Each structure stands twice: as C-alpha cells, then as structure tokens.
Amino acid sequence: MPGRNRTIGSVKAELITKSRAAALSAVKIFNDPLIKFKSETYIVLMIIAWTYLMHAYYRSQGIEYRYHRKGLKRKTFDKTKKGAYKHWELERCLNCEQSxxxxxxxxxxxxxxxxxxxxxxxxxxxxxxxxxxxxxxxALNFNDYIKKLFGEKHGLDEHLTYSLQFVQIAQEQIQGGAPQAQIPGNIRAYIAEFDGILDHDDYNSSKYSYRLLFKKKMVNRPGQADSVIEFIKPDSELAKAIDKEYWVKKEVERPKYRPSEVAQLVREAGFPKFRVQPEHVNFWKSEDAKNPGKGYGVEVSGTWFWYESWVERCIKLCEAGGDRYR
Known part of the structure; x- marks a missing residue:
C-alpha cells in the first residue's frame, strides 16, 4: 500500500520536525538571560517535544496511539468537541508496553x-x-533518543551546549540550600516524595539528573587552551568517593521516621511519658505539622514520614511543657 506508506512517512516526518522545534525552543528559552519564566516554559515545551517524538515512533511502528474503544466490528475513536482525534499524552506513551x-x-x-x-x-x-x-x-536524553530512533541526522548536538555565566558557582548553589528555602512547600514535598521512592542507582543515574563536578583549572603555559569543565571517569577512585559522599548525604542527613520512632527518640531525649497516642498526635495536629510548607515531613506511597526537624520540634515542645512529659 504505497499510498498509505507515504502518508505514514509524511506524518512521521512532520512529528519529528515539530519535536525538534519544541526541544530547541525549550533550550533556547532556558539559556536566555532575559527570560524569567524559565522552568515552567522549559518543562512544557520539552513535554511537547517528547510527546511528538513518541507519536512519531508509534506511527513508524504501526502502533495505535489514539484513544479508542473496541467495538464488535471496529474501533470507535475518542474525539474532541470539534471532531479531532484524541492522541495519547506523554505519560500514556511512557506507560505503553511497546515504549x-x-x-x-x-x-x-x-x-x-x-x-x-x-x-x-x-x-x-x-x-x-x-x-x-x-x-x-x-535535553540530553531527548537528543540520544531522537538519534537512536530516527537517525543521527536529527540530532541536536550542535545546539546543546553550556551557557556562559556572569557569576561564580557558590556553595549554596552546589548544596541547594539557599534556593530550596524559596521553593513553595507543595513543590518541596513533591520533590522529596518522588526522590524518596527511587532507589540509590535510579536516583543517581545521569539520565534522571545530570550532575557534574566543576573545578577551577589553570593552564600550564601561555597559549594553551583552558577547558571550562573537567570530566572524570565514572569508575575512577575520585568518582567512587564522590558517589559515597553523596549517598551518605542523601540517606543520613535526611532520615525519615515513623511516628513510633519519633516517640522513641523523644523518650530517649529525657521525656519518658511521651507516646504516639495522645502526645505525638496532639503535637502534630496543634502545630499543623503535616502541612508540606512546614517541611517537617513527607508522604511517601500513602505513608507519612517525619524528618529530624520534627523530632527536634517535639523535644522543644516537651521542654516547654515542664514535668508533664518527664
């Protein structure tokens, strides 16, 4: 069916073109120092880029990516009020067995x-x-997949680069402390919950979050090129040491406690009368401690876990209560 093949090919080509355009727009906007709405715009455009990319792949593989219901004789496709087909959103594309x-x-x-x-x-x-x-x-994942699925000629390598900075990287930027304080509570809670579900290897994958080690470097002699970024091998001793330190920070500096564990820690701090019921329950209700904006804990897979900051707060409340909890 050559006519149908040309249709499939032309639609696939159009989807790839739109996909590349959306990705390039996302990168360009994010690197523009005059734009203040970077994250929101970048995320929306990259989701569009990935959605078109997935549609192009499914189109090329003959996989139906339009919402439909199977009838006795043929499919009934879902359509908008204006009669357009409803195509899969990105999440549905990712959840497909053929992804x-x-x-x-x-x-x-x-x-x-x-x-x-x-x-x-x-x-x-x-x-x-x-x-x-x-x-x-x-961005790097997108570039890898558009080349893997549709050929090297569609790569965006020449457009994906590092933007120059007018400021040096501060310690707060490396640790994430200062920016985190400005992030709304609901977003902090979302990030903590999503990261908390991932295991060590998933969390530290460069495909999940691309992390680089930066160091100042001076050239040995005049006229020698100076590299702005220095890379180290993943299996080197330095890389292993960095990974170990990061793992310690992730698991030790932000421990999560169940209510019974909070109560035990408070008792060990000198308040033997402190129990989950009613003392701990009364504390978190009166303090509105499960409000994500307070930063006292996080909900993971339907279960609430408390951070060390909440244990410290409970101890202070017990101290304020005098002998009531001793």
Whole structure:
C-alpha cells in the first residue's frame, strides 16, 4: 500500500520536525538571560517535544496511539468537541508496553510531568538552578533518543551546549540550600516524595539528573587552551568517593521516621511519658505539622514520614511543657 506508506512517512516526518522545534525552543528559552519564566516554559515545551517524538515512533511502528474503544466490528475513536482525534499524552506513551524509553529516562520524564502539575499556576524562579540537573538530563536524553530512533541526522548536538555565566558557582548553589528555602512547600514535598521512592542507582543515574563536578583549572603555559569543565571517569577512585559522599548525604542527613520512632527518640531525649497516642498526635495536629510548607515531613506511597526537624520540634515542645512529659 504505497499510498498509505507515504502518508505514514509524511506524518512521521512532520512529528519529528515539530519535536525538534519544541526541544530547541525549550533550550533556547532556558539559556536566555532575559527570560524569567524559565522552568515552567522549559518543562512544557520539552513535554511537547517528547510527546511528538513518541507519536512519531508509534506511527513508524504501526502502533495505535489514539484513544479508542473496541467495538464488535471496529474501533470507535475518542474525539474532541470539534471532531479531532484524541492522541495519547506523554505519560500514556511512557506507560505503553511497546515504549522504547529506558527506566531512568522515564523516571526523569515522570518527574517533570508531576512537577508541571505542581507549578502550572505559579512562578518559581528558584527552580531554574535547583533542578537544572534534571532539565539537562531531559535535553540530553531527548537528543540520544531522537538519534537512536530516527537517525543521527536529527540530532541536536550542535545546539546543546553550556551557557556562559556572569557569576561564580557558590556553595549554596552546589548544596541547594539557599534556593530550596524559596521553593513553595507543595513543590518541596513533591520533590522529596518522588526522590524518596527511587532507589540509590535510579536516583543517581545521569539520565534522571545530570550532575557534574566543576573545578577551577589553570593552564600550564601561555597559549594553551583552558577547558571550562573537567570530566572524570565514572569508575575512577575520585568518582567512587564522590558517589559515597553523596549517598551518605542523601540517606543520613535526611532520615525519615515513623511516628513510633519519633516517640522513641523523644523518650530517649529525657521525656519518658511521651507516646504516639495522645502526645505525638496532639503535637502534630496543634502545630499543623503535616502541612508540606512546614517541611517537617513527607508522604511517601500513602505513608507519612517525619524528618529530624520534627523530632527536634517535639523535644522543644516537651521542654516547654515542664514535668508533664518527664
């Protein structure tokens, strides 16, 4: 059926073109120093780019990516009020059994999809630097897959580069402390919950979040090229040491406690009368401690976990209560 093949090919080509255009627009906007709405715009455009990319792949493989219901004799397609077919959104594309996307790349996209839901009605400038590693991973993943699925000629390598900075990288930018303080509570809670579900390897995958080690470097002699970024091998001793330190920070500096564990820690701090019921329950209700904006804990897979900051708060409340909890 040559006529049908030409139709499939032309639609696929158009989808690829739109996909590339959306991705390039996302990168261009994010690197533009005059634009203040970077994260929101970048996420929306990259989700569009990935959606077109997935549609082009499914189109080329003859996989139906339009919503439909199976009837006795033929399919009934879902349509908009104006009669257009309803195509799969990106999340549905990723969840399809025939999806070509690997787990770590899918984790990155699922994270960005959820983040879009949290920020679509508000501007959060601090996310531009705080989550830049995940944006970078999304762009690099896209470039890898458009070449893998449709050929090297569609790659965006010449457009994906590092933008020059007018400021040096501060310690707060590396640790994420200062920007985090400006992030709304609902977004902090979302990030903590999503990251908390991932295991160590998934969390540290460069396809989930692209992290680089930067160091100042001086040239040995005049006229020698000076590299702005120095890379190290993943299996080197330095890389292993960095990974170990990061793992310690992730698991030790932000431990999560169940209510019974909070109560035990408070008792060990010198308040033997402190129990889950009613003392702990009364504390978190009176303090509105499960409000994500307070930063005292996070809900993971339907279960609430408390951070160390809440344990410290409970101890202070017990101290204020005098002998009541001793």
């Amino acid at each position: 070509p996307i690997d787990k770590d790349t899918a984790n990155n996209l699922h994270f960005l999809i959820g983040l879009r839901h949290e920020i679509e009605h508000q501007m959060t400038r601090s996310l531009d630097s705080y989550l830049s590693g995940r944006y970078q991973a999304c």
